[in-house]
Amino acid sequence: MNWLLFFLLTLILGLTTTSSESNYNYYRLPTALRPQKYFLSILTDLDNPKGFSFNGTVKILIEVLENTRNITLHSKDLKIDVCQISLRKVNSSEKRDNCVNSTAVNPTHNYYILNTCQELLAGNVYELTMSFSADIKTQLEGYYRSSYEDPETNETRWITITQFEPVSARLAFPCFDEPNYKAPFVVTLGHHKKYNSLSNMPVKKTKPHESLTDYVWTEFQESVPMSTYLVAYSINDYSHKPSTLRNGTLFRTWARPNALDQCDFAADIGPKVLQYYEELFGIKFPLPKMDQIAIPDFKTGAMENWGLVAYVETALLVSATHTSLEDKMNVAETVAHELAHQWFGNLVTMKWWTDLWLNEGFATYVSYLGLAHTNPEWNFLEKNSFGDLKSIFRIDAMESSHPISRPIQLVSEITESFDDISYRKGSAVIRMMHLFLGEKTFRSGLKSYLQTYKYKNAEQDNLWESLTAAAHENDDLPKNYEIKTIMDSWTLQSGYPVINVTRDYAAGKAKLTQERYLLNSEVPRSNHKTCWWVPLSYTTQSKLDFNNTSPKDWLECSKDGLSLPKTIGNLPGADQWVIFNTKLTAPYKVNYDAQNWKLLIRTLNSKDFESIHLVNRAQLIDDIFTFAWTGEQDYETALGVIGYLQRERELLPWKAADEHLSNLDKLVRSTPKYGSYKRYVKKLIAPLYEELNGINDTLGSIQSQETTHLKKIAVSLACKYQVSDCVSRSKDLYRDWRSKANPDKDNPVPVDVRDVVYCTSVEHGSDEDWEFLWTRYLNANVETEKDTILNALTCTREVWLLQRFLEMMFDPQDDIRSKNAASAFGLVASDEVGWWLAKKYVLDNLDLIHKNFSPMSAYIAKFLPSLSVNVNTRREYNEFTDLLDSLKDLLKDMKQAVEQTKESMLIEVQWHERKYLQFFQAIQQKLKEA
Ligand code: BES
Numbered sequence: 040m041n042w043l044l045f046f047l048l049t050l051i052l053g054l055t056t057t058s059s060e061s062n063y064n065y066y067r068l069p070t071a072l073r074p075q076k077y078f079l080s081i082l083t084d085l086d087n088p089k090g091f092s093f094n095g096t097v098k099i100l101i102e103v104l105e106n107t108r109n110i111t112l113h114s115k116d117l118k119i120d121v122c123q124i125s126l127r128k129v130n131s132s133e134k135r136d137n138c139v140n141s142t143a144v145n146p147t148h149n150y151y152i153l154n155t156c157q158e159l160l161a162g163n164v165y166e167l168t169m170s171f172s173a174d175i176k177t178q179l180e181g182y183y184r185s186s187y188e189d190p191e192t193n194e195t196r197w198i199t200i201t202q203f204e205p206v207s208a209r210l211a212f213p214c215f216d217e218p219n220y221k222a223p224f225v226v227t228l229g230h231h232k233k234y235n236s237l238s239n240m241p242v243k244k245t246k247p248h249e250s251l252t253d254y255v256w257t258e259f260q261e262s263v264p265m266s267t268y269l270v271a272y273s274i275n276d277y278s279h280k281p282s283t284l285r286n287g288t289l290f291r292t293w294a295r296p297n298a299l300d301q302c303d304f305a306a307d308i309g310p311k312v313l314q315y316y317e318e319l320f321g322i323k324f325p326l327p328k329m330d331q332i333a334i335p336d337f338k339t340g341a342m343e344n345w346g347l348v349a350y351v352e353t354a355l356l357v358s359a360t361h362t363s364l365e366d367k368m369n370v371a372e373t374v375a376h377e378l379a380h381q382w383f384g385n386l387v388t389m390k391w392w393t394d395l396w397l398n399e400g401f402a403t404y405v406s407y408l409g410l411a412h413t414n415p416e417w418n419f420l421e422k423n424s425f426g427d428l429k430s431i432f433r434i435d436a437m438e439s440s441h442p443i444s445r446p447i448q449l450v451s452e453i454t455e456s457f458d459d460i461s462y463r464k465g466s467a468v469i470r471m472m473h474l475f476l477g478e479k480t481f482r483s484g485l486k487s488y489l490q491t492y493k494y495k496n497a498e499q500d501n502l503w504e505s506l507t508a509a510a511h512e513n514d515d516l517p518k519n520y521e522i523k524t525i526m527d528s529w530t531l532q533s534g535y536p537v538i539n540v541t542r543d544y545a546a547g548k549a550k551l552t553q554e555r556y557l558l559n560s561e562v563p564r565s566n567h568k569t570c571w572w573v574p575l576s577y578t579t580q581s582k583l584d585f586n587n588t589s590p591k592d593w594l595e596c597s598k599d600g601l602s603l604p605k606t607i608g609n610l611p612g613a614d615q616w617v618i619f620n621t622k623l624t625a626p627y628k629v630n631y632d633a634q635n636w637k638l639l640i641r642t643l644n645s646k647d648f649e650s651i652h653l654v655n656r657a658q659l660i661d662d663i664f665t666f667a668w669t670g671e672q673d674y675e676t677a678l679g680v681i682g683y684l685q686r687e688r689e690l691l692p693w694k695a696a697d698e699h700l701s702n703l704d705k706l707v708r709s710t711p712k713y714g715s716y717k718r719y720v721k722k723l724i725a726p727l728y729e730e731l732n733g734i735n736d737t738l739g740s741i742q743s744q745e746t747t748h749l750k751k752i753a754v755s756l757a758c759k760y761q762v763s764d765c766v767s768r769s770k771d772l773y774r775d776w777r778s779k780a781n782p783d784k785d786n787p788v789p790v791d792v793r794d795v796v797y798c799t800s801v802e803h804g805s806d807e808d809w810e811f812l813w814t815r816y817l818n819a820n821v822e823t824e825k826d827t828i829l830n831a832l833t834c835t836r837e838v839w840l841l842q843r844f845l846e847m848m849f850d851p852q853d854d855i856r857s858k859n860a861a862s863a864f865g866l867v868a869s870d871e872v873g874w875w876l877a878k879k880y881v882l883d884n885l886d887l888i889h890k891n892f893s894p895m896s897a898y899i900a901k902f903l904p905s906l907s908v909n910v911n912t913r914r915e916y917n918e919f920t921d922l923l924d925s926l927k928d929l930l931k932d933m934k935q936a937v938e939q940t941k942e943s944m945l946i947e948v949q950w951h952e953r954k955y956l957q958f959f960q961a962i963q964q965k966l967k968e969a
């Protein structure tokens with residue numbers, strides 16, 4: 040080509056070369072530019088027999104902060120039409136004052152780089168327009184499709200939805216896909232007029248499409264400034280339930296038409312919680328409307344898109360007849376969580392994913408406050424705070440854990456951060472602050488933080504500043520203390536401490552020391568020179584003021600991070616116990632000297648056991664079980680503590696015990712001594728089962744959620760260990776159900792024990808019992824019921840049924856959605872027979888699994904631990920770690936899950952080597968005593 044002609048063409052097309060590889064390889068975008076506003080329009084075609092696709096145009100107003108010769112933004116798997124790229128200076132009189140002369144890509148970081156004809160000069164604003172297209176796939180991220188079956192015609196109906204968090208907006212349109220680039224969005228959706236279209240904002244106007252018959256453009260109002268991961272849109276043929284909000288905000292709950300009657304609960308609780316948050320935070324919900332929508336295929340439980348929250352059906356829909364209280368509370372929690380994000384996350388957003396916990400930890404904790412307000416009878420705050428602590432006491436006691444706030448460079452590291460550390464430890468440390476600062480300071484600190492950073496981004500230090508200021512103003516913190524010093528010790532370090540309390544009974548004093556608590560007893564604790572600022576609350580046998588959770592003192596750290604010794608005085612004599620960490624105010628364990636444990640055991644085993652607050656009874660159970668595991672205490676003491684459970688009727692102590700008992704069960708279920716373990720547990724739970732009237736009661740008459748949950752624990756343990764009539768009653772109920780003319784409508788099994796009854800009946804039942812349940816699965820219209828059934832189907836003892844079921848789970852043609860398949864797989868694998876099958880199945884079918892599940896690595900990560908449960912010896916441990924190593928490629932984005940699995944296995948092998956005999960000696964002893 041003649042160079043002159045080439046040059047002219049370049050001028051006309053504004054482009055010389057096709058994409059090449061760029062050499063800019065840093066994981067963050069360059070800082071020379073900032074998006075000011077996005078105009079995004081997307082045309083969706085859901086009815087083309089040749090395939091589903093969308094195409095779009097994005098116009099971005101870009102402010103230049105530093106001179107630069109390129110525009111670097113994110114784009115992934117989008118076909119960008121280079122001929123249609125245009126770039127011009129805003130407010131310029133010339134038509135062609137700049138252009139793009141070449142483009143390049145960086146596939147590692149999903150960068151799309153536009154090299155400009157002329158330098159972009161600081162202070163100017165440019166308008167960049169790009170056109171692009173892509174298939175609407177089913178991969179559950181980006182702009183994707185999901186489906187449901189029309190019950191009348193049995194036809195598949197398609198809908199679309201977005202899932203952008205954390206880094207998938209770039210799959211849907213070219214953008215600056217980092218949370219700190221906030222900008223307003225004007226979204227316009229083109230679609231067939233038979234569909235609804237939804238986005239973050241209300242509709243502004245609709246007009247016919249210029250060329251496509253029966254197509255329309257729906258333009259939405261301009262949004263408030265927001266991060267790209269919160270943008271959302273959906274094309275669907277759903278129905279909705281409207282709710283009213285006092286201040287006029289429109290609130291709607293959307294679902295497939297056949298599930299509209301399942302929207303009532305969410306449509307009621309959503310607005311209530313939203314209104315409560317407005318009061319709590321002192322900031323009105325800033326958008327004119329709020330939609331919540333149930334999506335059949337969804338990657339997580341829910342996503343907090345601003346003004347358009349999306350949920351998996353089980354997390355939004357409630358059926359009056361088919362949803363258990365537990366599932367309903369899960370819906371309430373999810374709704375409260377996502378609505379809390381509208382402030383924590385959407386209004387104020389973390390600067391970078393390092394501080395993801397500010398989003399997730401806050402949403403988690405604030406949801407408990409929200410539900411404590413709307414449904415105080417659920418005891419959500421107490422129950423879930425304990426649940427959070429219980430789970431972090433386990434995972435955060437592993438060396439493979441990580442700090443709440445952590446450096447993040449890779450996309451896989453962002454994804455891995457959506458874990459119990461961000462959510463539950465995040466929530467636990469916020470609760471700790473709430474309790475040591477008090478209501479007034481906590482609220483005013485949060486309000487000022489939200490006010491200061493609204494529509495902007497923040498990092499944890501900003502929160503510490505707001506809270507310190509409020510605390511000093513209200514005298515809720517010694518003037519020489521800073522929240523930052525205290526909280527950095529909790530958020531920048533892995534793990535949590537155990538406080539060792541050694542009492543001097545004669546002097547009425549106790550010496551307190553701290554060290555990191557680790558489950559792996561092969562690592563010397565002295566390796567970990569860590570120190571936490573620990574608020575110390577405590578009470579004594581005579582004072583019993585458990586409700587006073589404010590710190591009486593602090594365990595402090597020196598400037599170089601060493602723990603400073605502390606002695607506490609004014610303690611009682613040798614006949615009275617002390618308990619530290621009243622109501623588990625902060626995430627630490629407490630170990631006492633032998634005498635104090637003796638005193639505690641005495642009270643627990645007396646009629647006065649309820650003088651110890653129920654949360655601290657749960658704490659003592661959880662602590663003593665783990666101390667027996669790691670050797671600080673022995674199993675005789677542990678069994679001494681839990682013996683009192685025969686009289687315990689509160690939920691939380693039972694929850695604590697239940698977890699440890701089922702853990703131990705897994706460890707010993709295939710050992711020759713299992714028989715005596717079963718006898719022991721049976722004895723422990725029989726009184727509770729009998730007192731709650733076994734399975735017999737129809738739970739409808741029981742009001743309290745505590746009893747319902749307790750009954751659930753009692754019944755599932757009773758059926759597992761074949762206590763009393765549990766198995767036969769389950770089978771009776773199941774037989775009764777099978778005999779109904781229309782079992783899909785008419786189900787005599789009480790809804791809150793259905794999982795146990797189904798599982799027990801399938802376990803002890805015939806092939807026909809399994810088939811009956813499978814048919815119910817296919818016919819069910821309520822997703823929570825479907826989940827319950829699917830889980831119960833894994834309970835069969837028939838190897839061939841299990842094998843067939845495994846194959847059905849991984850067959851994309853079959854009727855099991857991949858999310859459910861992953862959880863059912865985990866259940867099969869956690870069974871002693873199923874484990875062999877599951878392991879073999881995975882090894883034989885690696886490619887297939889990888890193909891079907893690879894975009895959903897989180898699912899694989901979830902069922903990994905269940906494959907490791909039957910590992911008891913060093914040899915098995917080595918075999919399994921070799922296996923994991925050989926699967927490196929498949930598991931490359933799941934480093935954290937792999938490390939945690941390995942460490943859990945190691946800890947369990949250690950238990951077998953060191954504790955197995957001691958444990959059974961203690962069990963034998965207890966059985967003899969009876
Ligand atoms: N922001 C998350 C959704 C999310 C999770 C996006 C992981 C990307 C990766 C959402 O707010 C959330 O936390 N959902 C929870 C439910 C909640 C009740 C704990 C979920 O999906 O499990």
Ligand code: ZN
Binds near residue numbers: 376398399
């Ligand atoms: Zn969340």
